[in-house]
Amino acid sequence: MTKIKRRTFLKGAAALSASGALLHHFTSSTAVQAQSSGPAGSTLPARSPLGISDDLFNPTEYSSIDGRLVKTMWMGFNKVILPSGPTILRNFNDSLPGPTLRINAGDTLELAFENRLPENRPDQPTEVNIPNHFNTTNLHYHGFHVSPKGNSDNVYLNIEPGDKFNYVVQVPKDHPAGSYWYHPHRHGSVSAQVAQGAAGMAIIKGALDDVPAIKEAVERVLVIQAPIPGVDGILDSEDPIWPLDAERDFLVNGEYKPRIYIREGEVQRWRILHAGDAQFFPFKIDGLEIYEIGRDGNPLPEARLVEEVHLSPGNRVDVLVKGATPGAYLLRRPFFDQGKQSLPPVHLANIYVIPANDSRVPPGTPFGREIPKGPLPDNPILVDITDAEITHRRKIVLGVEDVKGYFHDTLFTINDEPFDPKRDDVVSKLGSVEEWTLINTTPFPHPIHIHVNPFQVMSVNGVADPDKPWMDTIAVPAAGTVVFRTRFLDFDGRYVMHCHILPHEDTGMMINVNIEP
Amino acid sequence: MMKQFNLSLATGMLAAVLVSSAAVADDPQNTPIPAFGSQCLSCHGEDGRPELADVPIIAGQQPIYLANALRHYKSGERTNGQALVMQEMVKNLSDEQIVALAQWFGAQQ
Numbered sequence: 001m002t003k004i005k006r007r008t009f010l011k012g013a014a015a016l017s018a019s020g021a022l023l024h025h026f027t028s029s030t031a032v033q034a035q036s037s038g039p040a041g042s043t044l045p046a047r048s049p050l051g052i053s054d055d056l057f058n059p060t061e062y063s064s065i066d067g068r069l070v071k072t073m074w075m076g077f078n079k080v081i082l083p084s085g086p087t088i089l090r091n092f093n094d095s096l097p098g099p100t101l102r103i104n105a106g107d108t109l110e111l112a113f114e115n116r117l118p119e120n121r122p123d124q125p126t127e128v129n130i131p132n133h134f135n136t137t138n139l140h141y142h143g144f145h146v147s148p149k150g151n152s153d154n155v156y157l158n159i160e161p162g163d164k165f166n167y168v169v170q171v172p173k174d175h176p177a178g179s180y181w182y183h184p185h186r187h188g189s190v191s192a193q194v195a196q197g198a199a200g201m202a203i204i205k206g207a208l209d210d211v212p213a214i215k216e217a218v219e220r221v222l223v224i225q226a227p228i229p230g231v232d233g234i235l236d237s238e239d240p241i242w243p244l245d246a247e248r249d250f251l252v253n254g255e256y257k258p259r260i261y262i263r264e265g266e267v268q269r270w271r272i273l274h275a276g277d278a279q280f281f282p283f284k285i286d287g288l289e290i291y292e293i294g295r296d297g298n299p300l301p302e303a304r305l306v307e308e309v310h311l312s313p314g315n316r317v318d319v320l321v322k323g324a325t326p327g328a329y330l331l332r333r334p335f336f337d338q339g340k341q342s343l344p345p346v347h348l349a350n351i352y353v354i355p356a357n358d359s360r361v362p363p364g365t366p367f368g369r370e371i372p373k374g375p376l377p378d379n380p381i382l383v384d385i386t387d388a389e390i391t392h393r394r395k396i397v398l399g400v401e402d403v404k405g406y407f408h409d410t411l412f413t414i415n416d417e418p419f420d421p422k423r424d425d426v427v428s429k430l431g432s433v434e435e436w437t438l439i440n441t442t443p444f445p446h447p448i449h450i451h452v453n454p455f456q457v458m459s460v461n462g463v464a465d466p467d468k469p470w471m472d473t474i475a476v477p478a479a480g481t482v483v484f485r486t487r488f489l490d491f492d493g494r495y496v497m498h499c500h501i502l503p504h505e506d507t508g509m510m511i512n513v514n515i516e517p
Numbered sequence: 518m519m520k521q522f523n524l525s526l527a528t529g530m531l532a533a534v535l536v537s538s539a540a541v542a543d544d545p546q547n548t549p550i551p552a553f554g555s556q557c558l559s560c561h562g563e564d565g566r567p568e569l570a571d572v573p574i575i576a577g578q579q580p581i582y583l584a585n586a587l588r589h590y591k592s593g594e595r596t597n598g599q600a601l602v603m604q605e606m607v608k609n610l611s612d613e614q615i616v617a618l619a620q621w622f623g624a625q626q
Contacts, residue, residue: 337568337569337570339569340568340569397605437601439601439602439604439605440602441556441602441605441606442559443559443560443568443569459598461571461598461599462597462598462599462600462601463598477571478560478569478572479560479569479571479572479599479602480571480598480599480602481598481599481601481602
């Protein structure tokens with residue numbers, strides 16, 4: 001009882017703090033450092049893009065120099081203060097979220113990765129689809145069109161406690177520009193680690209960035225997460241993250257209900273990443289205009305005024321938000337049903353529209369005012385896939401079974417089988433172009449993500465999407481269907497497709513895709 | 518009355534099924550769904566009233582209509598969109614099982 005009162009008190013304290021500054025100063029040890037550059041990568045400390053001290057900070061940012069981004073990344077224990085109280089999370093670089101990576105197409109990511117977590121407890125399950133070994137990890141570059149092999153985007157790696165591993169990820173010169181992200185992807189511990197906030201944004205520059213109206217706008221990075229601590233300290237069980245309503249206190253860039261400032265008449269560009277573990281995050285800002293300009297990093301045909309933005313775990317969205325009459329506005333997730341599960345509203349952030357000449361904003365700060373009119377530039381290699389191109393069609397059935405002996409007696413399946421790391425579920429050839437129909441036989445939506453190659457969404461529940469958007473994560477509705485098309489280009493090798501409700505992935509909803517040369 | 522008439526029609530057509538499902542014939546509304554139909558309940562609800570907004574209410578629906586719908590899913594005559602989900606659900610059901618399920622849902626009120 002005492003504990004509950006203390007947590008309630010702390011939650012109230014965080015809500016009352018000016019901007020959740022309590023949180024970001026605690027979690028971002030680099031915040032006081034000046035921008036620094038090394039031979040192959042610069043570091044921009046976490047900061048408000050408007051230079052206001054109690055404004056939401058963009059996360060610390062690592063940028064490439066002369067075609068290379070060379071940095072040390074690590075997974076370790078990170079002390080944070082969550083709305084529910086102080087705790088210790090498994091995070092990247094002692095930071096919640098991890099630093100933003102910003103590179104150009106054609107660059108090479110050279111990340112010296114260290115697993116600084118302690119040894120796993122000895123009593124670990126040996127069954128592959130029961131969550132296990134929460135201190136073993138790796139890195140996945142979500143949405144990147146890069147090699148899945150060797151020391152690139154290889155999610156079959158087990159980087160054990162104390163081990164070091166050098167990732168070298170060569171990003172093609174014609175890689176689509178956009179907002180991507182990174183997170184651990186070791187089957188068995190991915191849900192636990194992402195649920196604790198191990199994730200960060202990864203930006204590949206170009207396309208939308210060069211539109212004049214967008215270029216002159218202040219850019220924000222918003223990483224949405226709802227870290228789940230262990231019951232009495234470090235999370236060592238899947239139980240606290242298993243229920244769909246386990247995520248309760250949603251944060252932006254590690255802050256609880258932060259302030260976000262916009263000047264009157266200003267248009268800001270927000271890159272938003274949903275790095276949560278399980279819950280969908282539809283959101284709206286009552287009283288302010290939101291224009292969607294890109295999904296999963298890829299531009300929409302034109303800027304679109306939307307009432308509500310829809311994100312499932314793993315999705316990114318690029319939006320323009322316009323400051324109207326000075327005053328306070330609420331960024332909130334309304335009440336909604338995720339399949340059969342009702343989920344409560346979330347008050348995510350407070351938006352403050354301030355006078356255009358607010359003296360706290362330093363002179364020379366960018367001030368966008370326009371919503372781009374007409375077509376937005378597209379990523380040139382993402383060309384519509386025609387009927388004539390299709391070389392193969394597949395049916396992918398998502399399911400769930402009650403099986404005694406598994407975690408909560410549950411096995412999630414794809415085509416009636418739980419994940420088996422040794423089995424090739426899809427075998428295809430480099431250069432093939434396929435149409436997949438995803439059929440969800442469960443009463444909950446599943447956001448399905450495929451590595452290495454993006455796909456073009458053709459229809460949802462049989463209704464054609466006129467935009468045919470290119471995405472890498474798409475929610476297959478409860479008792480519903482999605483049809484997408486994809487090209488297997490440039491990279492042979494094995495990789496995976498899985499549900500991005502990560503407890504589902506860890507309990508079986510993943511397949512191997514083997515692209516032969 | 519109408520419902521009873523329809524049920525008796527279905528019953529008459531399905532004597533063979535009902536021999537092995539005597540309890541269903543006795544009091545179908547209060548009888549658990551046959552084991553092979555348990556998968557239906559996750560989307561259509563324990564009593565045929567779903568919690569999902571885009572899944573049809575089939576409690577009390579005409580059994581002949583339900584049986585024909587299931588047959589058409591199985592044969593592939595009903596296709597696309599959410600019909601693909603139903604194709605997966607019915608692919609391993611026999612015609613006798615289809616009729617028994619149609620009768621069970623039809624008897625729910």
